[in-house]
Each structure stands twice: as C-alpha cells, then as structure tokens.
Amino acid sequence: MDFKMVIDFARRELVCKIVYYGPTMSGKTTNLTVLHRKAPKETVGRMTSLATYGDRTLFFDFFPMDVGVVNGLRIKLQLYTVPGQPFYVATRRLVLNGVDGVVFVADSDMRRMKDNLESLRDLQENLASYGKSLDTTAIVLQYNKRDLPSAAPVEYMDRLLNVTRNWCSFESVAVAGVGVLPTFKKVLEEVLQRLKWQT
Amino acid sequence: METRAYPGKFVLNDELVEAINRTLLTLLEKTDARCVLLAGADGYPIAVQGLTCNMDIRSFSALAAGAFSSTKELAKLAGEQGFCSQFHQGDKHHLYMSSVGDKAILVVVFDNRTTIGMVRMFTLRTASQLEEVLEKTPGPSEEALGEPQLENLSESLRAKIDKIFDEK
Numbered sequence: 001m002d003f004k005m006v007i008d009f010a011r012r013e014l015v016c017k018i019v020y021y022g023p024t025m026s027g028k029t030t031n032l033t034v035l036h037r038k039a040p041k042e043t044v045g046r047m048t049s050l051a052t053y054g055d056r057t058l059f060f061d062f063f064p065m066d067v068g069v070v071n072g073l074r075i076k077l078q079l080y081t082v083p084g085q086p087f088y089v090a091t092r093r094l095v096l097n098g099v100d101g102v103v104f105v106a107d108s109d110m111r112r113m114k115d116n117l118e119s120l121r122d123l124q125e126n127l128a129s130y131g132k133s134l135d136t137t138a139i140v141l142q143y144n145k146r147d148l149p150s151a152a153p154v155e156y157m158d159r160l161l162n163v164t165r166n167w168c169s170f171e172s173v174a175v176a177g178v179g180v181l182p183t184f185k186k187v188l189e190e191v192l193q194r195l196k197w198q199t
Numbered sequence: 200m201e202t203r204a205y206p207g208k209f210v211l212n213d214e215l216v217e218a219i220n221r222t223l224l225t226l227l228e229k230t231d232a233r234c235v236l237l238a239g240a241d242g243y244p245i246a247v248q249g250l251t252c253n254m255d256i257r258s259f260s261a262l263a264a265g266a267f268s269s270t271k272e273l274a275k276l277a278g279e280q281g282f283c284s285q286f287h288q289g290d291k292h293h294l295y296m297s298s299v300g301d302k303a304i305l306v307v308v309f310d311n312r313t314t315i316g317m318v319r320m321f322t323l324r325t326a327s328q329l330e331e332v333l334e335k336t337p338g339p340s341e342e343a344l345g346e347p348q349l350e351n352l353s354e355s356l357r358a359k360i361d362k363i364f365d366e367k
Binding site for chain 2: 015017043048050060067068070071073075076078080090091098181184185188189192
C-alpha cells in the first residue's frame with residue numbers, strides 16, 4: 001500500500017517527496033548536488049549519499065529542504081535519487097514509496113536511448129506496485145547532457161519518451177548547473193497542481 | 200452537499216499529534232530509552248520524544264525508512280510478507296525498529312541502561328497502539344484545511360523558490 005503526501009495541519013506543514021529517476025549515470029545525483037549547493041544553507045539539511053561505489057549510487061541520495069511558509073503552510077521537501085543500474089530494481093521500488101513527483105533524467109547520448117526506455121518502463125512497473133501510474137503521477141522529463149556531441153535531437157527523444165503523455169521536458173547540462181532549477185520548479189508545480197479539491 | 204477530500208492524503212491534526220506524542224512519551228518512560236521516533240513509511244519524521252541531541256532527525260527518519268523498506272524486500276525474497284521488527288546492536292547505542300501497520304515505523308534508540316527484552320516488549324505493544332491511532336487519521340476536509348489556501352499555492356511556491364535561489 002502506498003503512503004502519500006503528508007499534510008500536517010497541527011504543524012501547518014505540507015511535505016512533498018520528489019524522486020530523481022532514470023538510467024545509470026544519467027545525472028540524477030548531479031541534479032541533487034547542484035540544488036544542494038545552490039540553495040542557501042539554512043534551507044537545506046545534510047546531503048546523505050549511501051554506499052556509493054565510484055560514481056554509482058547504490059541505495060539513494062537524499063536531502064531535506066525547508067522552503068518556508070507559503071500561503072500559511074510550511075512547505076518541506078524530501079529530495080531523493082534512485083540507483084540507476086538495472087540490478088537495483090528492488091531499491092528503486094522502495095525509494096518510490098510515498099513519492100509525489102518524479103523527475104525522469106534521461107541521458108541524451110544517442111547510444112543510451114534503449115537504457116532510457118528501459119528505465120521508463122521500470123518506473124512504470126515500480127509505480128504500479130504502489131497502485132500508481134505514469135499518468136497519475138507528477139512527472140517532468142529532463143534531457144540531460146545536451147553538451148554531448150553524440151546528443152540525440154530533442155524531437156527524437158520526445159518521440160521516444162514523451163509521445164503519448166506530453167510531459168513538460170527540459171534540456172540540461174546538469175554538471176554545469178544548466179536546466180536543473182527549471183526542472184525542479186516545474187516538478188513542484190506539477191505536484192501542487194494535483195493537490196486540488198476533488199469533488 | 201458537496202463532499203470534498205484529498206483522497207489518500209495522510210493528515211495529522213492537533214488531536215492526533217497529541218495522542219502520538221503521549222504514546223511515544225509513555226514508551227520512552229517505560230523502556231528508559233534515549234529517544235523514540237515515529238517516521239512515515241516515506242521517511243518523513245512525524246514525532247519524536249527524548250534526547251535527540253544533535254541528531255539529524257530528518258536524515259535519521261529517511262534512513263530508517265530506507266533500511267526498513269530494504270529489509271521488507273529481503274523478507275519477500277525469503278518467502279515472508281515482511282519483517283515486523285528489526286534490531287541493530289552497537290557498542291553503546293542500539294536501535295529497535297518496528298513497523299506501525301504499513302503507514303509508519305517506530306524507532307527506539309536505547310543504551311545499556313535498559314535491555315532489548317524490555318524495549319522489544321513495549322515497542323511492539325506501542326506499535327499496535329499507534330497503528331490504531333493512525334487508522335483514525337481523517338481524510339482532509341475543507342474544515343480541517345482552515346486558513347492555509349491551497350489555491351494559487353503553486354504560483355506562490357514558484358515565487359518563493361525563485362526568491363530562495365536568487366537570494367544567494
């Protein structure tokens with residue numbers, strides 16, 4: 001069973017969990033590192049990286065962020081990455097527990113298109129284990145590593161990953177900090193837009 | 200009349216937070232533990248009692264939830280639905296964790312002033328009490344929402360995030 005967004009009216013807090021998902025080495029941890037570095041120290045907690053081996057995340061990276069009070073509610077964010085390697089499917093599934101929004105970080109390298117597709121399919125399956133789907137979850141696409149000479153055209157990546165769902169997509173060079181913030185803002189917007197009264 | 204709710208959202212109100220804190224405090228006293236923490240299954244710290252000196256509660260909760268979920272997967276591989284509790288033994292400090300239904304995790308940090316037997320007995324009992332308390336979490340109602348306006352929250356948050364990152 002899924003455990004969804006926490007609204008704590010006693011403390012007037014809204015807590016959102018955002019997960020950066022995607023194939024191995026696509027730049028998920030880099031996105032988190034850039035956000036953590038750019039945010040003022042008083043708004044973010046310690047960044048925890050678990051059992052990294054070389055550049056690989058083996059469990060998850062995580063940091064909490066306190067955005068402050070917005071419209072009378074204190075907004076707190078929990079930002080996570082998942083390990084990208086196919087082998088760690090169980091770990092990815094557990095990090096998705098309670099997820100409110102997903103940034104899918106795709107690798108623009110033409111040779112990685114199959115990995116992108118497999119990771120997206122993996123996301124779909126893992127969301128399904130919590131009774132969620134790609135259509136009911138707030139998802140934003142990020143086409144990372146746009147500076148690569150071997151980068152696939154954006155139109156091609158759109159056709160491959162985004163043809164039916166029309167998610168918002170952003171081009172990025174996360175390692176240089178380009179495109180990280182717009183992606184982050186958009187996923188928050190998508191999450192909050194789903195917080196509407198249902199009649 | 201229109202019924203309004205945020206389906207599936209977990210809501211805490213004053214009454215529930217008070218009930219949770221009271222239950223945690225009783226557990227703390229009975230076990231003589233250093234601190235007790237209730238974390239959501241998603242890693243969000245819900246309530247904590249006891250001495251947490253310099254402990255990063257948010258990271259602690261996220262890691263506890265991660266460890267618990269990880270063990271759950273191990274249980275499945277071993278042919279179990281899940282393990283309801285786990286114990287980590289250190290030299291001076293130890294951890295005992297118990298699931299609270301499928302919604303939360305109860306974590307007790309204790310030292311050699313008490314025993315694992317005491318901690319296990321009272322923690323399991325408390326976990327089932329807390330499960331009942333959390334079962335009572337209401338679906339958010341318009342009434343419960345009160346002052347904070349979710350309308351335009353997205354726009355306001357965007358402005359706030361812009362401010363946070365531009366201030367640097």
